[in-house]
Amino acid sequence: MTSPSLKAESTDLAAVQAQVDLVLHDFLDTKRRGAEDRSLPLDVAATLNDFLTAGGKRLRPLLCVLGWHAAGGHGDGTAVVRTAAALEMFHAFCLIHDDLMDNSATRRGQPTVHRLVANRYGHDHLGASAAILIGDMALAWSDELLHSAGHPPHRLAGLRRVIDVMRQEVIYGQYLDLMTPLGPLTDHEAALQVIRYKTAKYTCERPLHCGATLADSEADLYTELSRYALPLGEAFQLRDDLLGVYGHPEATGKPVLDDLREGKHTVVLALAAQRADPAQRKLLDTLLGTPELDHDGAARVRAVLDATGARATVEDMIATRYAQALTALDAVPCPPPATAALRHIAARAVERTS
Amino acid sequence: MTSPSLKAESTDLAAVQAQVDLVLHDFLDTKRRGAEDRSLPLDVAATLNDFLTAGGKRLRPLLCVLGWHAAGGHGDGTAVVRTAAALEMFHAFCLIHDDLMDNSATRRGQPTVHRLVANRYGHDHLGASAAILIGDMALAWSDELLHSAGHPPHRLAGLRRVIDVMRQEVIYGQYLDLMTPLGPLTDHEAALQVIRYKTAKYTCERPLHCGATLADSEADLYTELSRYALPLGEAFQLRDDLLGVYGHPEATGKPVLDDLREGKHTVVLALAAQRADPAQRKLLDTLLGTPELDHDGAARVRAVLDATGARATVEDMIATRYAQALTALDAVPCPPPATAALRHIAARAVERTS
Numbered sequence: 001m002t003s004p005s006l007k008a009e010s011t012d013l014a015a016v017q018a019q020v021d022l023v024l025h026d027f028l029d030t031k032r033r034g035a036e037d038r039s040l041p042l043d044v045a046a047t048l049n050d051f052l053t054a055g056g057k058r059l060r061p062l063l064c065v066l067g068w069h070a071a072g073g074h075g076d077g078t079a080v081v082r083t084a085a086a087l088e089m090f091h092a093f094c095l096i097h098d099d100l101m102d103n104s105a106t107r108r109g110q111p112t113v114h115r116l117v118a119n120r121y122g123h124d125h126l127g128a129s130a131a132i133l134i135g136d137m138a139l140a141w142s143d144e145l146l147h148s149a150g151h152p153p154h155r156l157a158g159l160r161r162v163i164d165v166m167r168q169e170v171i172y173g174q175y176l177d178l179m180t181p182l183g184p185l186t187d188h189e190a191a192l193q194v195i196r197y198k199t200a201k202y203t204c205e206r207p208l209h210c211g212a213t214l215a216d217s218e219a220d221l222y223t224e225l226s227r228y229a230l231p232l233g234e235a236f237q238l239r240d241d242l243l244g245v246y247g248h249p250e251a252t253g254k255p256v257l258d259d260l261r262e263g264k265h266t267v268v269l270a271l272a273a274q275r276a277d278p279a280q281r282k283l284l285d286t287l288l289g290t291p292e293l294d295h296d297g298a299a300r301v302r303a304v305l306d307a308t309g310a311r312a313t314v315e316d317m318i319a320t321r322y323a324q325a326l327t328a329l330d331a332v333p334c335p336p337p338a339t340a341a342l343r344h345i346a347a348r349a350v351e352r353t354s
Numbered sequence: 355m356t357s358p359s360l361k362a363e364s365t366d367l368a369a370v371q372a373q374v375d376l377v378l379h380d381f382l383d384t385k386r387r388g389a390e391d392r393s394l395p396l397d398v399a400a401t402l403n404d405f406l407t408a409g410g411k412r413l414r415p416l417l418c419v420l421g422w423h424a425a426g427g428h429g430d431g432t433a434v435v436r437t438a439a440a441l442e443m444f445h446a447f448c449l450i451h452d453d454l455m456d457n458s459a460t461r462r463g464q465p466t467v468h469r470l471v472a473n474r475y476g477h478d479h480l481g482a483s484a485a486i487l488i489g490d491m492a493l494a495w496s497d498e499l500l501h502s503a504g505h506p507p508h509r510l511a512g513l514r515r516v517i518d519v520m521r522q523e524v525i526y527g528q529y530l531d532l533m534t535p536l537g538p539l540t541d542h543e544a545a546l547q548v549i550r551y552k553t554a555k556y557t558c559e560r561p562l563h564c565g566a567t568l569a570d571s572e573a574d575l576y577t578e579l580s581r582y583a584l585p586l587g588e589a590f591q592l593r594d595d596l597l598g599v600y601g602h603p604e605a606t607g608k609p610v611l612d613d614l615r616e617g618k619h620t621v622v623l624a625l626a627a628q629r630a631d632p633a634q635r636k637l638l639d640t641l642l643g644t645p646e647l648d649h650d651g652a653a654r655v656r657a658v659l660d661a662t663g664a665r666a667t668v669e670d671m672i673a674t675r676y677a678q679a680l681t682a683l684d685a686v687p688c689p690p691p692a693t694a695a696l697r698h699i700a701a702r703a704v705e706r707t708s
Contacts, residue, residue: 039547040526041533097490101483126532129455132486133529136451139493140521147514153507160501167494172394175487178480179395193393 013062013341016084020061023085024052027145044137047113051092055108055253059236059349060087060207063229066341067211070334071221079149080214083159086145087207089138094170094202096135100128101178102262109253151214158213166206173198180265181289188270192234195267199240200233227328228342231321236349238318241266242311243353245302251354257298263289267317272310280304322350367416367695370438374415377439378406381499398491401467405446409462409607413590413703414441414561417583420695421565424688425575433503434568437513440499441561443492448524448556450489454482455532456616463607505568512567520560527552534619535643542624546588549621553594554587581682582696585675590703592672595620596665597707599656605708611652617643621671626664634658676704 032045061084068080098104099112106112111119113134118127151159176194183190208225243252244259245268259266273284283304287297305311325346329339386399415438422434452458453466460466465473467488472481505513530548537544562579597606598613599622613620627638637658641651659665679700683693 035526040551041529044526044529097486101486103479121536125457128482129532130529132451132455133525133532136493137522137525137529139490140518140525143497143514144518144522147511147518153511156511157501157507160497164494164498164501168491168498171487171491171494172389172398175395175398175484175491178483178487182475197394 013344016062016065016081017058019081020058020085020088021053023082023145024088025049027085027089027141028052031141044134047116047134048089048092048138048141050110051096051108051113052088054110056088056091057348058088059345060091060203061085062341062345063204063207064211066338066345067208067217067225068214069211069338070208070225070332070342071212071215071217072335073211073215079151080211082145082149083151083210083214084207086142086149087210089142089145090167093135093138093142094174096131096138098174100131100135101174102258104254104258106255107253155214155216158216159210162206162209162213166202166210169197169206170202173202177264181263183265185265185273185284185288186270187265188267188274191265191267191270194265195234195237196230199237200230202233203236204229204233221332221334224328224332228325228332228346231328232325232346232349235318235321235325238267238314238321239350239352241268242314242318245298245305246311247353253354257293257295260288260298260301261291261293268305268310268314271313272305272308275308275310276304280308318350322346367698370416370419370435371412373435374412374439374442375407377436377499378442379403381439381443381495382406385495398488401470401488402443402446402492402495404464405450405462405467406442408464410442410445411702412442413699414445414557415439416695416699417558417561418565420692420699421562421571421579422568423565423692424562424579424686424696425566425569425571426689427565427569433505434565436499436503437505437564437568438561440496440503441564443496443499444521447489447492447496448528450485450492452528454485454489455528456612458608458612460609461607509568509570512570513564516560516563516567520556520564523551523560524556527556531618535617537619539619539627539638539642540624541619542621542628545619545621545624548619549588549591550584553591554584556587557590558583558587575686575688578682578686582679582686582700585682586679586700586703589672589675589679592621592668592675593704593706595622596668596672599652599659600665601707607708611647611649614642614652614655615645615647622659622664622668625667626659626662629662629664630658634662672704676700 028045028049032042032049035042035045064084064087065077065080068077073080095107096113099107100114104112105115112131114127114131116127117130118124121127146159146163147156173194176190177198180187180190180194205226208229209222212221212225241259244254244264244266245256247254247256249256269284269288273281276284283300287293287301326343329342329346332339382399382403386396386403389396389399418438418441419431419434422431427434449461450467453461454468458466459469466485468481468485470481471484472478475481500513500517501510527548530544531552534541534544534548559580562583563576566575566579595613598608598618598620599610601608601610603610623638623642627635630638637654641647641655680697683696683700686693
């Protein structure tokens with residue numbers, strides 16, 4: 001297996017991304033050959049490889065590597081890149097199960113894993129079952145990547161503590177996401193709690209902490225990184241929620257109707273429901289969460305989000321959180337190239353169209 | 355949290371089981387209180403606690419503790435019991451996802467997790483999604499149990515290697531189990547491969563290896579333990595397959611029609627299909643894998659298994675493997691109480707009615 005080495009230029013985000021992708025590809029290629037040798041099914045490794053190469057922002061691996069730099073990490077970063085790759089493999093687990101739970105048909109412009117297998121065999125339940133297992137394997141393999149990264153035992157123990165907390169947080173976040181539609185649509189505090197667990201902690205805070213652990217970071221730095229990561233993560237997810245309603249499928253790779261059809265209780269919908277007049281509220285209650293929702297229906301929901309000012313308020317919330325993240329970043333005592341890269345990532349996460 | 359200590363009497367299987375159950379209960383109680391403090395849903399920990407206390411043979415935890423004894427482990431076994439509990443928590447993950455994939459309605463005489471949640475909210479897809487997440491959480495928490503067991507770093511590293519291999523094996527086993535029904539029913543080699551991955555390695559071999567690792571076992575002992583564990587595990591699963599067709603639901607806690615309705619390709623069905631005359635073969639092809647299969651249909655399938663001698667052959671296979679396991683056990687140089695307990699477990703696994 002090729003061992004990419006990570007030098008000073010590793011705040012070059014494109015280079016980090018290429019190294020992470022190489023680790024993932026090599027790992028899955030080894031898994032595919034191992035399966036071949038033991039007459040085991042090849043499509044588990046192959047499907048994961050296709051899934052991972054179809055796209056993705058690699059935000060979590062990048063933040064992991066930058067957390068390492070922020071804490072003064074330098075020199076050979078092979079183990080760091082492998083840890084970053086493990087986070088991406090874990091993310092594949094999350095997305096594959098998430099797509100199944102959300103009944104999503106496409107991801108990254110490709111059929112989702114459960115649809116892919118269901119289409120191949122003409123059997124929906126088989127597709128769902130295969131997606132459960134391929135997701136489970138991604139989780140198991142993310143651990144294997146982590147444990148074979150070459151970390152000294154004391155550092156691995158610290159890293160495992162962060163990873164174990166991260167997993168619990170994201171699974172609780174997903175569970176909250178599943179259950180909030182059973183509560184009132186107006187409850188924007190509930191929608192914010194989902195965002196905090198599902199995204200702010202999982203996508204931003206914990207990857208930075210993972211990286212910082214690998215440079216044996218001081219305790220204070222974790223807190224300082226959290227002050228940057230948590231508002232950034234909230235802004236990231238609020239942007240995601242807006243893209244789920246206003247985005248262009250050719251840019252996001254996801255159908256624009258899914259979130260509305262699924263009836264997710266997002267912050268923007270909660271705000272709209274709070275401010276809606278009776279006619280607007282009736283329209284939201286009638287259209288949201290119905291699998292038959294069409295483009296015309298979506299346009300009418302969007303009109304309510306615009307007219308109630310809910311969309312504008314969420315744009316304000318994104319801007320506020322983005323500013324908070326940048327202010328917090330100025331207080332983090334980390335090397336200037338790491339600061340610059342964290343600033344760049346923040347801009348990309350908040351201003352994106354995909 | 356109460357710390358059970360494990361002394362010489364830990365080859366007393368009932369005592370080990372009680373200690374494992376206490377660790378699981380205390381762990382989940384701590385998780386429930388932690389969720390309460392952070393306004394997170396309480397039903398994840400509560401559902402897992404109900405699932406784990408509803409029953410289960412605790413075979414994997416017992417084998418883990420006995421693997422430790424076999425390799426000369428003695429004295430304070432707190433970390434060993436916690437590891438054994440982690441294996442049981444991992445098993446909860448396997449079963450919860452397995453029941454969903456198999457569309458099983460009951461387990462241990464109770465509704466399965468997906469049915470429980472579906473019944474509570476009157477929503478099948480919500481039940482399936484909750485079962486995916488509660489299963490995922492069981493996996494995450496099994497790791498937390500493992501990492502907080504107090505193992506010295508070098509031992510934890512060795513243990514993680516065994517656990518990572520075990521997970522890959524059981525997930526491949528489940529994947530094979532899912533896909534074999536797409537192949538010919540007569541392929542009993544495929545059915546045996548499922549058994550090896552899904553059960554022999556996962557249920558018997560790896561738990562023993564986990565325990566042996568915790569006593570810093572010599573390499574030879576792993577091989578010797580495998581010679582006992584693999585035939586035993588095959589016998590265990592062959593018995594399970596027979597109970598799936600011939601068992602009494604009040605003893606097994608599972609509906610007797612599930613395996614036949616699901617159309618699982620088991621060894622006994624493969625042998626029957628190989629030997630069936632055209633009329634018998636037609637009957638198998640018509641009845642197996644149909645959700646409408648009733649008790650009369652099951653009786654007709656059983657008649658074919660009896661008439662073709664497939665049932666008798668599988669009983670012979672169980673007896674042969676049981677004998678192999680016992681012979682291999684005689685060659686394992688381990689303390690007599692551990693040998694006696696392993697002998698007892700083998701008898702229980704093979705001769706059981708539930």
